[in-house]
Amino acid sequence: MLDTRGEARPCTLARDSLWEENGDRDLRQAWSGAKISQLRAEFRSGKLPRQCAACAEKTAAGYESRRERMNANLKRWGRASDSDWEAQKRRWLDDGTKELKMLDIAFDRVCNLSCSMCSPEYSTSWARALGESSPSPREMPRELFEEVLASAAGLERIWVKGGEPFASPRALEFLERLPKTGFCGEVYIATNATLIGERAMAALRGLPSLGLSISVDGVGQVYDWIRGEKFARVEEGIARALSLSNIGSLRIAFTASAHNLWNLPDFMEWDLRQRTLDPRYGGAHFLQYAAEEKLRCENLPLADRREIRALSEKYAGAYAEKDLQNLWNVLARPDASAESQVKFHQWTRQMNQLRGRDLYQILPRLPRP
Numbered sequence: 001m002l003d004t005r006g007e008a009r010p011c012t013l014a015r016d017s018l019w020e021e022n023g024d025r026d027l028r029q030a031w032s033g034a035k036i037s038q039l040r041a042e043f044r045s046g047k048l049p050r051q052c053a054a055c056a057e058k059t060a061a062g063y064e065s066r067r068e069r070m071n072a073n074l075k076r077w078g079r080a081s082d083s084d085w086e087a088q089k090r091r092w093l094d095d096g097t098k099e100l101k102m103l104d105i106a107f108d109r110v111c112n113l114s115c116s117m118c119s120p121e122y123s124t125s126w127a128r129a130l131g132e133s134s135p136s137p138r139e140m141p142r143e144l145f146e147e148v149l150a151s152a153a154g155l156e157r158i159w160v161k162g163g164e165p166f167a168s169p170r171a172l173e174f175l176e177r178l179p180k181t182g183f184c185g186e187v188y189i190a191t192n193a194t195l196i197g198e199r200a201m202a203a204l205r206g207l208p209s210l211g212l213s214i215s216v217d218g219v220g221q222v223y224d225w226i227r228g229e230k231f232a233r234v235e236e237g238i239a240r241a242l243s244l245s246n247i248g249s250l251r252i253a254f255t256a257s258a259h260n261l262w263n264l265p266d267f268m269e270w271d272l273r274q275r276t277l278d279p280r281y282g283g284a285h286f287l288q289y290a291a292e293e294k295l296r297c298e299n300l301p302l303a304d305r306r307e308i309r310a311l312s313e314k315y316a317g318a319y320a321e322k323d324l325q326n327l328w329n330v331l332a333r334p335d336a337s338a339e340s341q342v343k344f345h346q347w348t349r350q351m352n353q354l355r356g357r358d359l360y361q362i363l364p365r366l367p368r369p
Contacts, residue, residue: 001104002027002148004163006141010039012104012161013066014051027147031100040093064326104159105148107171108137111164113192115217116226116351117255117290122163125228129354137163139170149174153182160187166195175203184208186248190215193237194229204244211249212241216284219270221362222263225355242278251282256330257290258299258344261308262363268315275318283318286327298336299344301367305331345369 001009008018008030018030030036042049048056055065075085111123120127120135127135139145152158158178165171178187188211196204204210216234217223223231241250252271254260260267271284290296297305309331316324336344345368352358360366 002106002140002144004106004108004138004140006144010036010051011066011070013054016051025141025144027144027151028100044093064322099154100151101154101156102158103148103155104161105140105174106161106163107145107165107174108139108168109163110137110168110170111162111192112167112195112229113164114228114354115192115215116259116347117217117257117292117295124163137168137170145170145174149177149181152178153184155183156185158183158185158187159190161190164192164195165189166191166193166197166200172199172203175200175207179206179208186211188213190253191237192227192229192234193241194227194233196237196240201240201244204241205246207246210244210247211251212247213251213253214238214241215255216252216267217255217257218260218263219267220263221357222260222266222359225351225357225359225362226257226259228355238274238281242280247280249282250280252284253288254284254286255288255290256286256297256327257295258297259295259348259359259366261297261300261305261331262365264308265311265315268312268318272315272318285323286319289330293336293340294343294347296336296340296344297330298333299341302332302335304365304367342369 001012001014003009006025008025008027009016010018016035018033018035019025020029020033020035039049039051052067055067058065059068071089074088109120109122109124109127111118111125114123114125114129118126120130120132124135124137160171160174162168162171165175175187186209187207190213193212193214214234214237215227217226220231223229223234227234238250241247254267256264267284274281275283300308309328335341348359349369352360360368
């Protein structure tokens with residue numbers, strides 16, 4: 001993972017840098033240097049490194065962790081049997097495996113939205129809303145940007161994140177220049193899909209293979225409130241993306257929170273309707289949950305969450321069992337503390353003020369303070 005500050009990290013959740021202490025920021029060296037070698041050694045010994053604590057906590061709490069999800073994706077992408085997959089993991093953990101094949105990149109924090117579950121760390125719009133008149137984009141250093149392009153030909157898969165990639169001049173430049181490097185793998189982009197304009201479409205057409213993960217956390221006015229943008233904009237973006245001949249997959253990422261659970265049945269109905277329009281539309285997955293105390297699903301009473309599950313059950317057959325089980329686990333968790341619920345309502349009122357509309361009126365079943 002290369003983040004907006006130019007740090008190399010083992011994954012998006014790990015915080016420790018892989019760069020060596022001497023200040024050398026060579027991309028290949030980060031993949032084969034002393035720090036990553038130590039991580040591999042810990043995995044080989046059967047010990048989860050300290051950097052994996054967040055995923056270990058999620059697994060222990062009954063949620064699917066990012067580590068488990070990524071392992072499942074890697075196995076699926078490689079079309080590996082169980083025995084082949086175990087052998088592949090052993091090869092990756094071998095210090096002799098030096099070839100970097102996949103890269104996860106966030107070029108900057110430039111974003112056009114101020115989503116209720118986000119922060120200034122990932123959004124210049126949030127920084128502006130909180131008083132920064134000219135927020136810094138926090139761009140990846142130019143020399144590292146050029147090194148990534150120079151190394152791209154040997155990669156098999158690149159993830160591009162943000163901020164919002166289609167709001168970022170640096171990310172758009174990368175997508176435009178990437179085909180000229182000899183890269184012939186897949187580019188997977190996490191986007192809110194509200195800015196897929198002509199420049200973005202031209203850049204996407206030039207890629208050898210494309211996958212999109214589009215963030216949609218509700219439909220209608222609930223989406224408008226959470227994302228601060230009209231729902232029609234993301235529907236237009238999805239339609240434009242599906243007009244591309246090189247798109248292999250398009251999935252919807254739904255981040256569950258106490259703000260959108262009462263909208264879940266309507267969201268599922270919308271999602272299933274989209275599937276009938278284009279076979280490449282892969283539908284929604286429910287693997288992301290707002291982690292901040294003020295946003296957690298458990299801030300809704302357990303009785304409400306049970307009713308939401310009952311209303312959603314009629315759509316359950318269209319989704320993967322494990323995917324839905326993660327969601328049902330969240331809906332079954334004990335109620336949040338009274339202190340957490342106070343924070344939830346405080347944040348809801350602040351967002352109501354920012355949006356100029358009242359979520360309690362949009363969702364009449366949402367409990368009031």
